Amino acid sequence: MNWIGAILLISACSLIGFDHANRLKKRPEQLLLLKNALQIMEAEIIYSQFPISDICLHIANQISKPVDVFFNNIGVQMKNNNQLDSLWKEEIEQLDISSSLDRKDLDILRQFGATLGHYDLDQQQKQLQLTLLHLDRLLTEAQNNYLLFSKVYRGIGILTGILLALILI
């Protein structure tokens, strides 16, 4: 019985560690997806000049999970409800749950959403460039964090499990 408990404890702690490491690994990937999505949006706004709901649906078709769900929901819901501001905020809350993105990343996205649709083409492009710049900075930070901390989280997870098992035996 003792041994079963010890094994369960160690595996649970290891899994928590691996989960944290996995989240660190996914964050740069998802930031890159977000960047791609915004680049597509820039091209669509400047060259094809579709309505924003169509643009969101186009982006959702071209990009993979979990960022596509964000744009898809906005695109679909904008057909009935024209309040982009509140819609964008609600969907960011959803994205917070479904993705590995940080508060900081989502804050930048939220700020960008607040500017969307208030300016002319030039100003909008400048806002997009600014957002992309911010995302670039966060992307390098996320990659550095991944390299630094992923092994540490795994190691500490396993070691904490062993430590707890030893204390309790």
Added chain:
Amino acid sequence: MHQDASIIFQIAGIGIVVAMIHTILKQLGKEEYAQFITLVGFIIVLMMVMDSIADLFQQIKSVFLFQG
């Protein structure tokens, strides 16, 4: 006496694991967490051997003060 041997191994294991965590955290530059983990490990081990230490003091008292 049998129990004493197992507690020694247990404490040795805790010591090794705490030392490893300390090293990892120190490499990462989180010195304060490393110190904290070591302190926690020390306290846990101290609580484990508290009974034995109390026994030891009792023995010493009974030898030198002719009590109990």
